Amino acid sequence: xxxxxxxxxxxxxxxxxxxxxxxxxxxxxxxxxxxxxxxxxxxxxxxxxxxxxxxxxxxxxxxxxxxxxxxxxxxxxxxxxxxxxxxxxxxxxxxxxxxxxxxxxxxxxxxxxxxxxxxxxxxxxxxxxxxxxxxxxxxxxxxxxxxxxxxxxxxxxxxxxxxxxxxxxxxxxxxxxxxxxxxxxxxxxxxxxxxxxxxxxxxxxxxxxxxxxxxxxxxxxxxxxxxxxxxxxxxxxxxxxxxxxxxxxxxxxxxxxxxxxxxxxxxxxxxxxxxxxxxxxxxxxxxxxxxxxxxxxxxxxxxxxxxxxxxxxxxxxxxxxxxxxxxxxxxxxxxxxxxxxxxxxxxxxxxxxxxxxxxxxxxxxxxxxxxxxxxxxxxxxxxxxxxxxxxxxxxxxxxxxxxxxxxxxxxxxxxxxxxxxxxxxxxxxxxxxxxxxxxxxxxxxxxxxxxxxxxxxxxxxxxxxxxxxxxxxxxxxxxxxxxxxxxxxxxx
Numbered sequence: 001x002x003x004x005x006x007x008x009x010x011x012x013x014x015x016x017x018x019x020x021x022x023x024x025x026x027x028x029x030x031x032x033x034x035x036x037x038x039x040x041x042x043x044x045x046x047x048x049x050x051x052x053x054x055x056x057x058x059x060x061x062x063x064x065x066x067x068x069x070x071x072x073x074x075x076x077x078x079x080x081x082x083x084x085x086x087x088x089x090x091x092x093x094x095x096x097x098x099x100x101x102x103x104x105x106x107x108x109x110x111x112x113x114x115x116x117x118x119x120x121x122x123x124x125x126x127x128x129x130x131x132x133x134x135x136x137x138x139x140x141x142x143x144x145x146x147x148x149x150x151x152x153x154x155x156x157x158x159x160x161x162x163x164x165x166x167x168x169x170x171x172x173x174x175x176x177x178x179x180x181x182x183x184x185x186x187x188x189x190x191x192x193x194x195x196x197x198x199x200x201x202x203x204x205x206x207x208x209x210x211x212x213x214x215x216x217x218x219x220x221x222x223x224x225x226x227x228x229x230x231x232x233x234x235x236x237x238x239x240x241x242x243x244x245x246x247x248x249x250x251x252x253x254x255x256x257x258x259x260x261x262x263x264x265x266x267x268x269x270x271x272x273x274x275x276x277x278x279x280x281x282x283x284x285x286x287x288x289x290x291x292x293x294x295x296x297x298x299x300x301x302x303x304x305x306x307x308x309x310x311x312x313x314x315x316x317x318x319x320x321x322x323x324x325x326x327x328x329x330x331x332x333x334x335x336x337x338x339x340x341x342x343x344x345x346x347x348x349x350x351x352x353x354x355x356x357x358x359x360x361x362x363x364x365x366x367x368x369x370x371x372x373x374x375x376x377x378x379x380x381x382x383x384x385x386x387x388x389x390x391x392x393x394x395x396x397x398x399x400x401x402x403x404x405x406x407x408x409x410x411x412x413x414x415x416x417x418x419x420x421x422x423x424x425x426x427x428x429x430x431x432x433x434x435x436x437x438x439x440x441x442x443x444x445x446x447x448x449x450x451x452x453x454x455x456x457x458x459x460x461x462x463x464x465x466x467x468x469x470x471x472x473x474x475x476x477x478x479x480x481x482x483x484x485x486x487x488x489x490x491x492x
Contacts (some may be wrong), residue, residue, distance in 0.1 A: 013054050013057045013058055014054070014058065014081075016050070016054050017050075017051055017054030017055060017058070018081065018084075018085060020046075020047045020048075020050035020051040020054060021047070021051055021085070022088055023043070023046075023047040023050075024044065024047035024048060024051060025088060025089065025092040025093075026092065027040050027043050027044040027047060028044065028092070028096065029092045029095050029096050029099070031044070031106070031107075032095075032096045032099040032100070032105055032106060032107040033095070033099045033105040033106060033107070034105070034106055035106035116199050116200050116201055116202065117197065117198075117199055118142065118143065118197070118198040118199075118200060119193075119195045119196075119197060120138060120139060120142040120143070120195055120196040120197075120198055121138065121142070121195060121196075122138055122165075122188065122194065122195055122196045123137075123138050124137055124138055125164060125165050125190075126162070126163040126164055126165070127157065127159045127163045127164075127165050127244075128159070128162070128163030128227055128230065129163055131221060131222070132157070132217065132218055132221050132244075133218065135157075135165075135168065136218075138196065139184075139186070139196065139198070142198075143184065143198065143200070144176075145172075145174070145182075145184070146174030146175055146176050146182060147174070148174050148175070148213070148215065149172045149173070149174040149213075149214040149215070150172065150173055150174060150206075150208060150209065150212045150213055150214060151170060151171065151172060151212050151213075151214055151246070151247075151248060152171040152172075152173065152204050152205060152206075152212070153171060153247070154169075154170065154245065154246060154247050155169075155170040155214070155217060155244070155245070155246040156168070156169045156170065156243065156244070156245055156246075157243065157244040158241055158242070158243050158244075158287075159241070159242055159243075159244075160239065160240075160241060160242070161230065161233075161234040161239060161240065161242070163230075164190075165188070165190065166189075166190045166191070166241065167188060167189055167190070168186060168187065168188035168196065169186070169187050169188075170186050171183070171184070171185050171186070171204060172184045172186065172214060173204055173206045181206050182200065182201065183200065183201055183202050183203075183204045183206065184198055184199070184200055185198065185199040185200075185202055185204075186198050209248075210249075211248045211249035212248040212249075213248065213280075214246075216248075216249075216280035216299060217246040217280070217282055219262070219299065220261055220262070220280065220281075220282045220297050220298075220299050221244075221282060221297075223261045223262065224259070224261050224282065224284075224297040225259075226244075226284050226295070226297070229284060229295055230242055230284075233286060233289075233292055236292075237286070237289055237291075237292070240286050240288060240289055241286065241287060241288060242284065242285070242286055243283075243284070243285055243286070243287050244282060244283070244284060245282070245283040245285070246281075246282050246283070247281070248280065249278065249279065249280050249281075250278070250279070250280075250281045251276040251277065251278040251304065252276060252277055252281075252296070252298075253271065253274075253275070253276050254271060255268040255269075255271050255277075256293070257293050257294050257295055257296045258277070258296050258298055258301075259295055259296065259297050259298065260298055260299075260301060261297050261298065261299055262299040262300055263279070263298075263299060263300040263301050264301070267301045267302075267303045268301070270303045271303075273305075273306075274305075274306040275303060275304050275305045275306050275308070275309060276303075276304045276309060277298070277301040277302065277303055277304070278301065278302045278303075278304055279298040279299055279300050279301040279302060280298065280299050280300070281296050281297065281298045281299075282296070282297045283295070283296050283297075284296075284297070313330075313332060314330075314369075315369075317330045317335075317337065318337065318345075318368070318369035321337035321338065321339050321345065322339045322342055322345070322368070322369075324339075326338075326389075326391065327389055327390045327391060329387070333350050334350050334353075334358055334386070334387070335347055335348060335349050335350055336348040336360075336387045336389075336390045337390070338390045338391055338392060338398075340392050340394070340395065342368055343365075343366055343367060343368050344364075344365070344366055344395065345364075345365050345368075345369060346362060346363065346364050346365075346375065346390060346392060346398070346419055347362070347363050347365075347372070347390075348360040348361075348362055348379070348387045348390055348400065349361055349362075349363050349372075352384075354384070355405075356405035357384035357385050357386070357404075357405055358384060358385065358386060358387070359380075359384045360379060360380060360387060361374055361376060361377045361378070361379070362374070362375045362376040362379040362400070362419045363375060364418065364419055375418065375419035375420055376415075376419055376420060376421065376422065379400055379413060379415075379419065379422045380400070380402045380411075380413060380422070381413075381422065381424065383402060383411070385402045385403050385404050385405065385410075386402070386403050386404075386405065386407075387400070387401065387402060388401030388402060388403045388410055388453075388454060389401040389454035391454065392418075392419075393457065395418055396415070396416055396417055396418045397414075397415070397416055397483060398414070398415050398418075398419060399412055399413070399414055399415075399454060399455055399484075400412070400413045400415070400422065401413070401452070401453075401454050403451065403470065407451065407469055407470035407471075408450065408451055408468070408469045408470075409450040409451055410450075410451050410452050410453075410470075411424050411425070411452065412424070412425040412452050412454070412455070412464070413425065414484050425452070425464070425484065425487070426487075427452070427464065427466065427478050427487050428478070428487060428488070428489060429446060429449075429466075429476075431488075431489040432446055432476055432489050432492075433489070434491065434492050435449070435476070435492060436474035436475065436476065436492045437474065438474045439468075439474075442468075444468055448468045449466050449467065449468050449475075449476055450466070450468075451466065451467045451468065451469055451470055451472075452464055452465075452466050452467075453465045453466075453467065453475075455484075460481060461479055461480070461481055462479060462480045462481075462483070462484060463477060463478070463479045463490075464477070464478045464479075464480075464487070465477060466478065474492070475492065476489070476491075476492045477489070477490045477491055477492060478490065
């Protein structure tokens with residue numbers, strides 16, 4: 001009888017122990033996947049304590065006797081239990097490992113925080129007394145910062161009239177002594193944490209742009225009169241927050257608020273003729289006070305004339321056009337570009353404009369846009385409007401489109417000699433036998449369909465859609481199988 005009881009106790013306790021083990025694995029996975037340690041810890045501890053108690057009871061009830069009893073017929077059941085335990089262990093083990101993979105679970109974020117998050121003591125908390133150098137003294141002590149640092153977007157620092165820093169946000173990067181790029185996402189909010197939080201070795205656009213160097217900001221702040229400016233504002237306004245902003249090298253088209261700290265101040269007078277001044281700049285302002293003009297401290301300003309700006313914008317437009325498979329339009333003047341390859345291209349240059357219409361000439365380049373020659377002074381045969389498209393299929397055959405200002409009609413022009421001469425496309429509208437279904441709904445007639453979209457090419461077949469106005473979807477279709485020599489109505 002006693003043997004039967006011991007046998008029953010063994011079996012019962014063993015299965016309870018396995019159940020506690022499964023509960024432990026489940027709770028452990030749940031915490032790793034979703035977090036909530038405080039919420040799930042009691043159940044986890046219950047599973048651990050229960051498992052320990054079961055193990056102790058098993059040992060106390062006689063392990064040797066149990067070993068004898070599991071022989072023979074009981075062997076199979078014991079092996080089955082072992083297999084189940086191993087399978088469940090493997091299942092939850094894999095899920096826990098998966099939760100540790102970046103972005104897959106709470107555990108991954110905890111691991112990332114452990115490896116990359118630093119809490120740094122902030123000692124030099126007064127900007128007016130310690131300057132920006134004080135901040136980097138504290139950071140360098142803990143992080144051993146690279147000698148040359150760059151910002152990814154901006155450096156933002158907030159402080160009160162006494163100089164006490166309240167917020168700090170920036171993303172820096174640089175090369176260490178081994179040539180490895182190190183990144184630092186830096187943030188400080190006095191209301192939340194007395195320490196500076198730094199995330200190291202994160203992902204960032206580290207292109208080492210010289211316009212984004214950090215050191216010019218530090219040099220500007222050494223000579224700028226921001227302390228006097230803050231004192232003046234503090235005497236005029238009640239308690240305010242002040243902000244330092246740094247975006248690297250910037251350009252300005254007005255001298256208003258600009259203060260030259262290093263370089264020729266006379267360069268600002270040149271802005272009266274237009275253009276821009278370019279240099280490293282640090283702004284001081286009060287974000288909550290609109291009445292105070294921001295002060296912009298700039299070092300070594302460079303004057304950029306209107307002609308230089310226009311040339312730079314044109315170069316940028318040309319480079320963009322080279323990357324596109326279709327035409328591009330210069331938003332500043334309405335010129336349209338198309339490049340067949342990196343060297344050969346064309347542009348519809350605006351030569352005159354009146355009453356919402358533009359007049360164009362076609363220019364051609366064979367050296368990637370460095371030089372342009374006039375191919376045709378009047379590609380649209382004396383007509384004005386808005387260029388709708390420009391495309392060349394080879395060095396000779398191309399199409400240009402011109403629409404009226406109302407966008408209810410347009411004309412396509414073909415060239416077969418590289419743009420020297422153009423011929424207007426004449427579609428056989430008299431062969432149209434059926435209008436789009438929406439024509440009757442809107443009371444449209446054939447005469448209302450006069451807006452031609454740029455041709456679509458598929459193989460050797462060109463298709464033109466004729467609409468009642470730009471942007472409409474229902475169209476009359478024409479196709480050509482001889483490079484636009486003849487066109488055939490194919491339906492709607």
